[in-house]
Amino acid sequence: MKLTFQTLHKDHALAILNWRYTPPYDFYNFNADTVLEDLRYLLDPKNAFYVILNSLGELEGYCSFGADGQVPGGDYRVEALDLGMGIRPDLTGLRHGKYYAQGVIKYGADRYEAQLFRVTIAQFNKRAQRVWQKLGFEQVEEFSKISSREKFVIMTRAV
Template sequence: MGRLPTDSRNGYVALVDKGELIGYRVFGPDGRVPGGEYDESALDTGGGLRPELTGRGLGKQAIATGLEYGAAHFRPTAFRVTVASFNIRAQRVVQGLGFVPNRTFNATTDGRSFVIMTRRQP
């Protein structure tokens, strides 16, 4: 799985495998959900896979690839992810990558519940 920066001005990075787009990662404010309490103590990151690729065990590798890219390009002291509370599978994946839940909140856009998780960098 590789990566290709798509626009360095907005923090979005395409995830590609054998030349095919499989998903994306985003870094910075675009990785935040409206309604959450965020500060500059960690670099926010979010992303997704093409819908037909979910449930195939690619999530962990996709997120790990994105974190590797983010660590090399942004050099944060910590990463932060925001995951929908109902998405237990995604929560397990990011916890498996060392993220720890910090708090929950309801989005101001639609009232859905989210969990904010962080991971310190070595």
């Protein structure tokens, strides 16, 4: 099924804020106590969020290009396009991750000038790492997030 990408609007944001992943992926759930702040964050053009829609116009995921994809503590001195992605909880674990990631890569390459793609992923999240690895991304760094000490990995691939 063909995917389309659009700028993320308020209705999309409100749906996404209510998505709930099951453990251990509940790490990615938005917090019910910070809805207004998170809404502003998702809608801020600086954060470059887009929705991923199926051919019926249904929301299947979202992605971001740029600063949103970075985690404090990582080494981001090399210029690269940071990619972020989240798929609707009921669509995860179905072996479709590569398909969505391919769409994000293509959209990012068409829209932004970049020589290098970069993703930053929680170290425990082997499922997400596997998706990007299958698309040629390689781990270049492992670090602890400033303040929380949670471990993350950075993976890159030439565009």
